[in-house]
Amino acid sequence: MDDCIFCKIVKGDIPCYKVYEDDKYLGFLDIKPLNIGNSLLIPKDHHHWVYDVPNFGQYFEIAKKIALETKNIVNAEAVSFLTLGYEVPHAHIRIIPRFPNDLHTHGIDTNLIVNQSKEDFVEISAKIFNLLK
């Protein structure tokens, strides 16, 4: 889709901090992270809803791999997965590391964006990408 921001990231028209890539899926750090290390996993083909993505199970297995590596790298207590589908109409699984006292206590507050330095984006994405390639 021409005006879809995630399709533009897949095409390379918009840069991203990659954490995972294969022929079907692309994972990258969310530039508005809800916690340090927050990434998004999208199918390379445009599908609106997460349940429109072919091989739904495989899609979530990859999200799990990213989650477990991220958990170790950022020393998270746990990892939450969030799918809504209303913000960007291109399927994405939000992979959100959780920390004690991270203020998301009663769920995920999508307005609670944390500061993550450019160095952190570069370092965290490179570490996860290298472990999963």
Ligand SMILES: [Zn+2]
């Ligand atoms: Zn798209």
